[in-house]
Amino acid sequence: xxxxxxxxxxxxxxxxxxxxxxxxxxxxxxxxxxxxxxxxxxxxxxxxxxxxxxxxxxxxxxxxxxxxxxxxxxxxxxxxxxxxxxxxxxxxxxxxxxxxxxxxxxxxxxxxxxxxxxxxxxxxxxxxxxxxxxxxxxxxxxxxxxxxxxxxxxxxxxxxxxxxxxxxxxxxxxxxxxxxxxxxxxxxxxxxxxxxxxxxxxxxxxxxxxxxxxxxxxxxxxxxxxxxxxxxxxxxxxxxxxxxxxxxxxxxxxxxxxxxxxxxxxxxxxxxxxxxxxxxxxxxxxxxxxxxxxxxxxxxxxxxxxxxxxxxxxxxxxxxxxxxxxxxxxxxxxxxxxxxxxxxxxxxxxxxxxxxxxxxxxxxxxxxxxxxxxxxxxxxxxxxxxxxxxxxxxxxxxxxxxxxxxxxxxxxxxxxxxxxxxxxxxxxxxxxxxxxx
RNA sequence: GGCCCUAUCGUCUAGCUGGUUAGGACACGGCCCUCUCAAGGCCGGUGCACGGGUUCGAGUCCCGUUAGGGCUACCA
Numbered sequence: 053x054x055x056x057x058x059x060x061x062x063x064x065x066x067x068x069x070x071x072x073x074x075x076x077x078x079x080x081x082x083x084x085x086x087x088x089x090x091x092x093x094x095x096x097x098x099x100x101x102x103x104x105x106x107x108x109x110x111x112x113x114x115x116x117x118x119x120x121x122x123x124x125x126x127x128x129x130x131x132x133x134x135x136x137x138x139x140x141x142x143x144x145x146x147x148x149x150x151x152x153x154x155x156x157x158x159x160x161x162x163x164x165x166x167x168x169x170x171x172x173x174x175x176x177x178x179x180x181x182x183x184x185x186x187x188x189x190x191x192x193x194x195x196x197x198x199x200x201x202x203x204x205x206x207x208x209x210x211x212x213x214x215x216x217x218x219x220x221x222x223x224x225x226x227x228x229x230x231x232x233x234x235x236x237x238x239x240x241x242x243x244x245x246x247x248x249x250x251x252x253x254x255x256x257x258x259x260x261x262x263x264x265x266x267x268x269x270x271x272x273x274x275x276x277x278x279x280x281x282x283x284x285x286x287x288x289x290x291x292x293x294x295x296x297x298x299x300x301x302x303x304x305x306x307x308x309x310x311x312x313x314x315x316x317x318x319x320x321x322x323x324x325x326x327x328x329x330x331x332x333x334x335x336x337x338x339x340x341x342x343x344x345x346x347x348x349x350x351x352x353x354x355x356x357x358x359x360x361x362x363x364x365x366x367x368x369x370x371x372x373x374x375x376x377x378x379x380x381x382x383x384x385x386x387x388x389x390x391x392x393x394x395x396x397x398x399x400x401x402x403x404x405x406x407x408x409x410x411x412x413x414x415x416x417x418x419x420x421x422x423x424x425x426x427x428x429x430x431x432x433x434x435x436x437x438x439x440x441x442x443x444x445x446x447x448x449x450x451x452x453x454x455x456x457x458x459x460x461x462x463x464x465x466x467x468x469x470x471x472x473x474x475x476x477x478x479x480x481x482x483x484x485x486x487x488x489x
Numbered sequence: 490g491g492c493c494c495u496a497u498c499g500u501c502u503a504g505c506u507g508g509u510u511a512g513g514a515c516a517c518g519g520c521c522c523u524c525u526c527a528a529g530g531c532c533g534g535u536g537c538a539c540g541g542g543u544u545c546g547a548g549u550c551c552c553g554u555u556a557g558g559g560c561u562a563c564c565a
Contacts (some may be wrong), residue, residue, distance in 0.1 A: 113528040186563040193565050217560040286513040307495045365527045442524040454526045
């Protein structure tokens, strides 16, 4: 999976590169053989693309490569690591211990000049030496990381704060190799609701979770920016161009931030409503195609009538799909609440009867006003408030107690379908199948 | 345990070099609107972790305590 924290780190790097006119490089650190699968790499490509983070150098995700400092997979850079290992050995600052190769850590204070954290000094008098090559001959992460950043001409490393205390070791390695270290910026971590580091097992820890739930990438991207960074001036909803223009390192916070799903949900709603009709249609088509295979059997015209009504009531793709479910076929379930509150009432059968008659009499015109008139007439004759009748109709035609505004819904469904659905409910009711569990 | 980082409403944050009725957003509560649900409008409560300093004056600077997080692998 692509971890939400990793995605946020990638986003900050991307924003910084775009803000400064630099290059954003994607490198796949696939040295863990057990977890290194094509599938795992594809998840990264997909997630990056979904979030809109295009990279200037790295694997293109289709088997090709962009940039001339590759290969961009660590698993393919063994020769490079070997030669750097020789280079390091030649400095005389390494020694063998138990079959492994160790780098002698300097005993001088380790100073990290960080673009976010400022100057942080580590006392190394007690610092153990660093293993750079394992007994089995493979180089360790800290070493390959330094080599790759060096070889790839990396100027800025923006990474999670969990690396801050390792950075002085990296700097020591750069110095031993006679190279100037890049600039570092350590950004605060994303915490779960409980306040500890977001782990794989936390709900919403995977970027894919948001795609599946039908969130808008732009909304998540915007939300993620605000975790540990603020443009000030009380602005929160920022279009991507403005994000790029305003993003900078000095305004990054030093303290960790909890992930607040509620706020993301709200923000998604903001983006959801600001989508143009065409954008929304494209999103809805894609999402429904993927999550509701049955959609292809639905009358496209009906779908197009329903979608705008549903859109204004919900804020994610998943909600949209669920609201659409009752209309995907002629079969639909009745919720317990609908049964209990609306259908299982003394007057339900009688009212449904009147409604069928009233709607049936609407021969020529079938629009919001006509439907509303019919509902009100039935309510008046029954001596009830229109709301009561309206709720009953919604339950009867959708099996739900919540849904789009009723008159618009019935108009969208059409007279025939509405009547068929009323009839279905009447039959179910008569057969005693609408008793709440 | 050692080392490093952090500490403003429940949450995300604004608060640049000390003087604010400590601002915004989410969430929450109330009211309005209302056919449910949303959306929208109005109103509201809640906060500078604690203790010492420095100073005429501290959310802002210093120290300590406490709390949280991270690192401390022949993991990445």
